[in-house]
Amino acid sequence: MVVHPATQDIGFAVRRRVACFLSTLRHSGFHVGLAESCDALAILANANIARPSAAKPALKALLCGRRSDWDRFDDLFDAFWFGRGVKSRVQTAPSRGPAQPSAFKGPHGRNDGAQTNLASDVERGADEQEFEATPDGRREGASRSESLGDVDFRKIADPDAMAEAHAIAERLARAMRTRLTRRDRLAARGRRIDLRRTIRASLPTGGTPIHLVHQRRRSKPLRLVVLLDASGSMNLYTAVFVRFVHGILDHFLEADAFLFHTSLVHVSDALREKDAGKALDRLSLMAKGVGGGTRIGDSLASFNRWHAVRVIHSRTCVMILSDGYDTGAPDVLGAEMAALRRRCKRIVWLNPLIGWDGYEPSARGMAAALPYVDLFAPAHSLDSLAAIEPYLAQL
Amino acid sequence: MTGILARNEIADRLAAAGYIADPSLATALMLMDMLGRPLLLEGEAGVGKTEVAKALAKVHGSELIRLQCYEGLDRNEAIYEWNYQSQLLAIKIREQSDASALEEHIFSEKYLLERPVLAAIRRAQAPVLLIDEIDRADEEFEAFLLEVLSDFQVSIPELGTITAISIPRVVLTSNGTRELSDALRRRCLYHPLDFPDVDREARILVTRIPGIDAALALQLARLMQGVRKEGLSKTPGIAETLDWAAALVGLGVSRLDADREAVFDTLSCVLKTREDRARITREVTDRLIGKVA
Numbered sequence: 001m002v003v004h005p006a007t008q009d010i011g012f013a014v015r016r017r018v019a020c021f022l023s024t025l026r027h028s029g030f031h032v033g034l035a036e037s038c039d040a041l042a043i044l045a046n047a048n049i050a051r052p053s054a055a056k057p058a059l060k061a062l063l064c065g066r067r068s069d070w071d072r073f074d075d076l077f078d079a080f081w082f083g084r085g086v087k088s089r090v091q092t093a094p095s096r097g098p099a100q101p102s103a104f105k106g107p108h109g110r111n112d113g114a115q116t117n118l119a120s121d122v123e124r125g126a127d128e129q130e131f132e133a134t135p136d137g138r139r140e141g142a143s144r145s146e147s148l149g150d151v152d153f154r155k156i157a158d159p160d161a162m163a164e165a166h167a168i169a170e171r172l173a174r175a176m177r178t179r180l181t182r183r184d185r186l187a188a189r190g191r192r193i194d195l196r197r198t199i200r201a202s203l204p205t206g207g208t209p210i211h212l213v214h215q216r217r218r219s220k221p222l223r224l225v226v227l228l229d230a231s232g233s234m235n236l237y238t239a240v241f242v243r244f245v246h247g248i249l250d251h252f253l254e255a256d257a258f259l260f261h262t263s264l265v266h267v268s269d270a271l272r273e274k275d276a277g278k279a280l281d282r283l284s285l286m287a288k289g290v291g292g293g294t295r296i297g298d299s300l301a302s303f304n305r306w307h308a309v310r311v312i313h314s315r316t317c318v319m320i321l322s323d324g325y326d327t328g329a330p331d332v333l334g335a336e337m338a339a340l341r342r343r344c345k346r347i348v349w350l351n352p353l354i355g356w357d358g359y360e361p362s363a364r365g366m367a368a369a370l371p372y373v374d375l376f377a378p379a380h381s382l383d384s385l386a387a388i389e390p391y392l393a394q395l
Numbered sequence: 396m397t398g399i400l401a402r403n404e405i406a407d408r409l410a411a412a413g414y415i416a417d418p419s420l421a422t423a424l425m426l427m428d429m430l431g432r433p434l435l436l437e438g439e440a441g442v443g444k445t446e447v448a449k450a451l452a453k454v455h456g457s458e459l460i461r462l463q464c465y466e467g468l469d470r471n472e473a474i475y476e477w478n479y480q481s482q483l484l485a486i487k488i489r490e491q492s493d494a495s496a497l498e499e500h501i502f503s504e505k506y507l508l509e510r511p512v513l514a515a516i517r518r519a520q521a522p523v524l525l526i527d528e529i530d531r532a533d534e535e536f537e538a539f540l541l542e543v544l545s546d547f548q549v550s551i552p553e554l555g556t557i558t559a560i561s562i563p564r565v566v567l568t569s570n571g572t573r574e575l576s577d578a579l580r581r582r583c584l585y586h587p588l589d590f591p592d593v594d595r596e597a598r599i600l601v602t603r604i605p606g607i608d609a610a611l612a613l614q615l616a617r618l619m620q621g622v623r624k625e626g627l628s629k630t631p632g633i634a635e636t637l638d639w640a641a642a643l644v645g646l647g648v649s650r651l652d653a654d655r656e657a658v659f660d661t662l663s664c665v666l667k668t669r670e671d672r673a674r675i676t677r678e679v680t681d682r683l684i685g686k687v688a
Contacts (some may be wrong), residue, residue, distance in 0.1 A: 033581060049422075061423035061586055062426060199483070
């Protein structure tokens with residue numbers, strides 16, 4: 001960090017305003033700190049670039065850290081300094097993490113769901129206290145989880161039971177993570193001898209190699225990328241699945257989550273929030289238009305185009321949670337599935353409909369995607385979710 | 396700090412060095428000097444990230460030191476290493492001599508192998524240090540690099556701390572194959588690079604390909620826009636455009652629509668996989684040329 005003496009000449013009012021601007025950016029999810037404030041002032045103190053037209057690109061280069069910041073910066077800058085655009089943008093942003101400003105407008109399709117989830121969270125808290133108050137409370141909880149295991153999510157109506165199902169889904173995701181990673185660690189054993197470092201280590205012993213240095217093969221942990229269908233046809237399942245995905249993200253070393261309906265949204269950041277209620281709240285702001293139709297093919301296309309390079313490596317399992325009802329063209333879906341198949345190690349498609357009696361994967365989209373899927377499994381109940389774990393462990 | 400070039404000055408000098416920059420990139424390069432921060436360039440393969448560093452070195456008339464990152468890169472290969480073989484040899488030769496003198500001897504500059512980062516901070520004139528494809532290196536290395544980039548000093552246990560003689564201009568590039576840490580992003584200035592627009596690509600062609608006709612350059616630039624929209628599995632970058640232009644100029648093509656055969660035959664300059672080759676058929680080529688003619 002270079003602190004310029006010229007910074008001292010800037011008036012208090014301007015400094016304060018710059019600090020406010022940085023704090024606005026911070027609330028919008030930019031990673032900026034004190035060092036950046038100083039440098040921002042240094043930029044403004046420089047006579048050559050203090051004009052707005054020159055200061056904007058300069059501050060942009062300094063304060064942005066990633067493409068999404070870059071794309072949003074102009075709007076935020078104009079809104080803050082010139083009051084252009086939506087009024088609520090600056091005022092509402094603070095308490096709510098990195099929500100896209102545009103998410104405040106438009107239909108809050110998902111918002112109601114989040115509210116009920118929040119409510120059920122609170123209820124669950126009360127519930128647990130009640131359990132602990134009674135001496136045999138714990139047993140009661142356990143027996144209940146067993147009975148919930150094979151019930152279709154659709155048929156869980158009672159809010160308590162729903163909350164319980166959420167909690168179990170999350171616990172399940174956690175358990176998967178612990179088991180999977182332990183297997184990984186045991187597998188990583190050094191085989192070859194690193195000659196160069198062995199010679200280096202032999203210096204203290206006068207050139208006689210006593211300590212052998214092994215070269216360890218780098219083991220990549222299994223990465224899980226979840227694509228969750230949040231369309232109208234899935235809405236009986238979405239709430240539980242979101243909790244499941246939250247558990248996965250919270251506890252897997254490497255995981256990423258995307259939500260799709262008519263378009264694709266990257267939701268890892270929102271779901272990484274430790275508190276499930278908060279996570280859902282943020283999610284609702286990011287995913288406007290949830291609950292409408294589905295365009296799986298287009299969503300996959302934008303995943304392949306924009307995100308696949310970054311989130312997929314050779315040991316990646318892509319998990320798609322969807323019922324396969326696609327309003328787009330089936331051949332688009334087929335082609336995109338083929339492209340995805342080439343990139344990743346395994347594709348798991350979890351379809352809640354398989355649990356229904358007499359289900360055949362006859363939806364056109366599903367039929368087009370099926371040839372590229374490695375595991376096509378039901379996901380209508382907790383037991384069915386638990387059943388995938390052994391499969392993932394083998395990867 | 397003196398000698399900071401103004402934005403327009405940098406843009407002009409970049410153009411003279413053969414790099415056509417947009418104003419915001421020139422601003423970022425100016426800030427590098429003003430704030431003493433590294434610059435992080437992000438973008439798809441082939442948008443000319445590495446070229447920026449090369450051109451920057453030319454602008455400042457300084458040396459370019461390049462550190463190519465890869466998985467498993469560690470400090471020995473990035474900063475310094477002792478020349479173990481020579482050291483062992485020296486020990487064997489002087490076996491009878493005094494041990495402490497021997498130790499002093501084998502841990503002297505003579506046996507120190509400079510790697511890019513150490514080399515960059517020991518130059519009399521500040522060089523440009525290009526840390527290429529930082530996303531390929533491991534996270535541990537990234538954290539360690541962060542430390543070097545903030546202090547510009549390297550400590551070698553046997554020799555002591557080496558502080559920078561001059562602060563290098565650091566350019567990092569990333570393809571986005573791995574998410575970089577927030578700490579690194581915060582430390583750096585950021586500039587995303589995209590494929591150039593028609594106008595800029597045409598200007599690049601005119602600057603870089605001797606003897607190219609301005610009309611052909613414009614046609615080719617527009618054709619490339621079309622090719623990039625075809626959804627190829629490997630989108631061709633600027634380097635591919637330059638190759639193609641050189642090939643066409645070499646074959647004496649003056650207008651794309653006048654010599655469609657040559658255009659189709661030289662597609663191998665831009666299409667690098669079998670599928671892409673199969674996708675751009677003769678008909679598709681005709682359609683694309685039809686749009687730009």
